[in-house]
Amino acid sequence: MSGADTALLDVRGVSRSFWTGGLLSRRRIDAVKDVSFTLTDARPEIFTIIGESGSGKSTLARMILNGMTPTGGSIAFGGEDLTTIRKTRDRMRFMSRVQPIFQNPFESFNPLSKVDRYLTMTARNFTDARSQAETDAASDRALRKVGLSLAEVKDRFPHELSGGQLQRIAIARALIPGPRLIVADEPVSMVDASLRVAIVNLFKDLRDELKVSIIYITHDLATAYYISDRIIIMQKGEVVESGDARAVLDNPQHPYSILLKNSVLSPDVPDDDEPQTIERDRAARSY
Template sequence: MGNLLELHEVTKVYSRGLINAKENVALRDFSLTLKDDEPTILTVAGESGSGKTTLAMLLLGFIEATKGQILYDGRDISTLEGKEKLAYRREVQAVFQDPFAVFNPFYTVDHLLTVPIRHFKLAKSRAEARDKMEEALTAVGLRPEDVLGRFPHQLSGGQRQRINVARALLLRPRILVADEPVSMVDASLRASILETLRNLQRDYGVSIIYITHDLTTAYHIAKSIIVLYRGAVMEAGDVDAVIKNPQHPYTRLLVDSIPWPNLDQRWGEHSIIAREANEDSDGCPFRGRCPSAMDICSTRPPLFEIGPHQTAACYLYEEKPKIVPDRVSELLPV
């Protein structure tokens, strides 16, 4: 089997202002490969402004890359037209952060689910459409009789978010882009939604790109992780190795910020240097805040292969073998 999704050194640059326009590199030289026959859950993590949502918008085809290629089943998604573009829209689905924004308060849950069925011609009759809705709701742990016919305000945030997952599942996607899907849901409901996503990957063969700033949920749901900072890959690899033994100074700060359920354990062992963010595109984007910054960091570091399933873009490991961005996926377990 071939590759389902390929990103080859994708860069997205935003410009602002008409006179003396300034450019902001939201994503830089990002590469990723998802195989057709190996559905997986991959986390893309980082703080606000790291490029996570830009990546999601690129994957969904809402914006175009400034440089690089995004291939789906071997075809550049920017060239898709007609039936091929419609198929891509159906097979690459999204679950967004806000479980309220998707719903129109004037329509019942049934409307949210029947629209994609009608648009993509997934059912030949109302009875078949009803069966598909009930099957999708049951798959995400909801009882159809509890939610169908009800308005959004009559449902909890957790129910609304699982309905969003059910809507995506209706279309039998091959890829699900989950952008902060539990950040606006009560803590008591996060586990059930994460379990729903894991079941989709296991039972329906859906590859999930889980985008989050929360390393705790990333650790529990994903097999591999890519850590972004200001649009650049800082570290990537097996989620267990990266979170338990982070190698890049930025990843260490992220892990150190996790509030552990141990009152005797210090929170924030590593100090964060509060200097202005580095605007120099030639150097490491993190060096302005890095406690290990060196003179050589004025040159952008390549990715170094630290272990069989771990890589970091940091000169602390310059004695290690360098790897090109397209090889990052080889180090990600599935």
């Protein structure tokens, strides 16, 4: 790993705990425990965070997006500690360089406003564009990067577009400020299997052509294998395994990683005389 001065994102020993329960039954939940990793500026990559629901993936993502402060450790973006960002101007500058993409495209758009409004507002807030013509041009440029055009989406409401299209618009929106890092929290889990490939291919293009680093949070090991460079596997807030994505997924070492890999349903059908995977599992269960 190169020195701190070239680090795009430096996550150091980050923890986050929550307190629940009443006065007498307070209980601490450690959502994220001592997570460290670094993304370098020189080489954009797709960095995948894998884990089951409740493993702390989304909490980690929110801390990287500066939507939540860690209770331990520090996160620095471009050498600047996130806790030092206090002024609105600094916050806007940070937001223009780190952009989120959320899980459910049907929920991330307001059903009552037209989708191009999101593009226009982002262009107005984060770029120099002021006039309608300028924001339209910025929106169109971003949409063309994801294989759409402004003419296709202008004056359309979210219900008129498919989930795949909406997710691509969400990605286009995230591209308008020209970010260095995109944090995508389960971007394909609500998208049809047939459209998933199109979206993850788009992430590859963003990395290779626009040099944007992507933190890809998912529980889908197959797409993770398909696109990621490096990977960390989280269980109950802790990183249990990390390294080169292909190496880790080809040959997982930690029991939890092995369980995850074995739980993935293979899209191959068994031979005629063999029972299906689910059936074999059932026979193997001992009760």
